[in-house]
Amino acid sequence: xxxxxxxxxxxxxxxxxxxxxxxxxxxxxxxxxxxxxxxxxxxxxxxxxxxxxxxxxxxxxxxxxxxxxxxxxxxxxxxxxxxxxxxxxxxxxxxxxxxxxxxxxxxxxxxxxxxxxxxxxxxxxxxxxxxxxxxxxxxxxxxxxxxxxxxxxxxxxxxxxxxxxxxxxxxxxxxxxxxxxxxxxxxxxxxxxxxxxxxxxxxxxxxxxxxxxxxxxxxxxxxxxxxxxxxxxxxxxxxxxxxxxxxxxxxxxxxxxxxxxxxxxxxxxxxxxxxxxxxxxxxxxxxxxxxxxxxxxxxxxxxxxxxxxxxxxxxxxxxxxxxxxxxxxxxxxxxxxxxxxxxxxxxxxxxxxxxxxxxxxxxxxxxxxxxxxxxxxxxxxxxxxxxxxxxxxxxxxxxxxxxxxxxxxxxxxxxxxxxxxxxxxxxxxxxxxxxxxxxxxxxxxxxx
Amino acid sequence: xxxxxxxxxxxxxxxxxxxxxxxxxxxxxxxxxxxxxxxxxxxxxxxxxxxxxxxxxxxxxxxxxxxxx
Ligand SMILES: Cc1cc2nc3c(=O)[nH]c(=O)nc-3n(C[C@H](O)[C@H](O)[C@H](O)COP(=O)(O)O)c2cc1C
Ligand code: SF4
Ligand code: SF4
Numbered sequence: 001x002x003x004x005x006x007x008x009x010x011x012x013x014x015x016x017x018x019x020x021x022x023x024x025x026x027x028x029x030x031x032x033x034x035x036x037x038x039x040x041x042x043x044x045x046x047x048x049x050x051x052x053x054x055x056x057x058x059x060x061x062x063x064x065x066x067x068x069x070x071x072x073x074x075x076x077x078x079x080x081x082x083x084x085x086x087x088x089x090x091x092x093x094x095x096x097x098x099x100x101x102x103x104x105x106x107x108x109x110x111x112x113x114x115x116x117x118x119x120x121x122x123x124x125x126x127x128x129x130x131x132x133x134x135x136x137x138x139x140x141x142x143x144x145x146x147x148x149x150x151x152x153x154x155x156x157x158x159x160x161x162x163x164x165x166x167x168x169x170x171x172x173x174x175x176x177x178x179x180x181x182x183x184x185x186x187x188x189x190x191x192x193x194x195x196x197x198x199x200x201x202x203x204x205x206x207x208x209x210x211x212x213x214x215x216x217x218x219x220x221x222x223x224x225x226x227x228x229x230x231x232x233x234x235x236x237x238x239x240x241x242x243x244x245x246x247x248x249x250x251x252x253x254x255x256x257x258x259x260x261x262x263x264x265x266x267x268x269x270x271x272x273x274x275x276x277x278x279x280x281x282x283x284x285x286x287x288x289x290x291x292x293x294x295x296x297x298x299x300x301x302x303x304x305x306x307x308x309x310x311x312x313x314x315x316x317x318x319x320x321x322x323x324x325x326x327x328x329x330x331x332x333x334x335x336x337x338x339x340x341x342x343x344x345x346x347x348x349x350x351x352x353x354x355x356x357x358x359x360x361x362x363x364x365x366x367x368x369x370x371x372x373x374x375x376x377x378x379x380x381x382x383x384x385x386x387x388x389x390x391x392x393x394x395x396x397x398x399x400x401x402x403x404x405x406x407x408x409x410x411x412x413x414x415x416x417x418x419x420x421x422x423x424x425x426x427x428x429x430x431x432x433x434x435x436x437x438x439x440x441x442x443x444x445x446x447x448x
Numbered sequence: 449x450x451x452x453x454x455x456x457x458x459x460x461x462x463x464x465x466x467x468x469x470x471x472x473x474x475x476x477x478x479x480x481x482x483x484x485x486x487x488x489x490x491x492x493x494x495x496x497x498x499x500x501x502x503x504x505x506x507x508x509x510x511x512x513x514x515x516x517x
Contacts, residue, residue, distance in 0.1 A: 203458070204456045204457070204458050204459070356457070356458045357457035357458055357460075358457060358460060358462055358477075358479055358480070358481035359457065359477065359479070359481055360457075361479075362478075362479040362481075363477075363479070393477050393478070393483075397455075397457060397477075397481070397483075398457055399456070399457050399458045
């Protein structure tokens, strides 16, 4: 079913019959899909005819219909927080004056690869999503934000945008913008401040981005995977979208699996699939698993046997005190030390803070110190209490949620590795701390 | 209508003035930054809370009116 009539009445490829893959159906032959390839996989950009007709009222009605479809699909953001995308678009569309759409492709999570995969292999699906979001909210400016250190990616995206310009596809010109690679630079208020000519650091809300963002205009910041799903929903409809996943977590999602796993990499899954099933699809554990880090560096450690049964969805993970984050799964083998891994990552997060807020400037390094003491020194019996005491002094006290991500990780480590934590605290480090680091931290040698 | 206090942590420079003026409600963390409870300010402290907000040298202490955080 096509939701909206298209300007160029090209036939759409039959809607995908299989539930999987959806976004990744466009990956062909290991090379970036060009515009022709993209259109033969998915059909042309489904911008409603009213978008070009100049009839403003008809255009607005079509835009509202598109937002309705997105809302009914149940699509939620794939950038970490899982906010309902339809609701975000609706509130930005309701704001005063022309809006701005920002596609967040800056993927700051060191253990995530999915956004880069989409942008490098199927860029036109993301660009379609940007165009559709721009139409839905009445945007006159559109930005695609990526890390500036990836020159090849930036060049590829600029070429893709150029090809669309030549073909006259997008109504609103899309600008590719490079930002620095710092972790917090990918947070939405940091991106907005960068686009406004300031430093790429988070700002204090209010004003909220959807009310006053780029150039003071209502601004929708969406993850690039979210926009790729939007491009599919606009083509095939909300009923189709809901054919995969569960009623409370509809659709598919991209996950990045790494660590002690046979076939690390990005795959597309139905939301709600048990984590064990997702890991078996990636070839299963390469070693006896001890725990799984779910959601990334703002995520949650779950003991392996518990993780296996948990369903990969926001509701599923919330029920065990976790979060989906950006769909990251890292398998920790028995031979590694979860406390040492956590200590390294929290140190990294402490170093990556924007240096603006006291609890983040002082609290995160203190937390990293306490975790390092527990992991590498231990034996004094006070580190666990220090960590537990620091967490509430940090949580919720920064301008952005960066510190909260770090405390969530630390708290889940104390819970998932409670036995190890007691051992380290009283007896000293275990053998696992000598193992080569598992979780990637920029600056270390890339492990995959 | 209830009033809540909020700190803009980017502006706050840990002067501690607010905790001095409103010790019944605001405490300081080990690094000197104010810990402000999320609950509404008790009626008998609202006057002092507004004073503390006005006295903050960097205008980092905010009084939010209404139900929202
Ligand atoms: C410290 C921090 C880092 C973030 N990094 C990313 C990121 O790399 N990519 C991303 O899409 N969202 C990131 N986010 C979330 C964004 O602020 C924003 O919520 C998201 O891009 C919205 O898109 P969505 O609704 O489609 O998920 C980060 C948030 C925080 C607090
Ligand atoms: S909480 Fe930390 S990362 Fe976020 S704005 Fe403040 S200093 Fe920067
Ligand atoms: S008076 Fe202002 S700057 Fe000083 S601690 Fe309180 S909020 Fe922070």
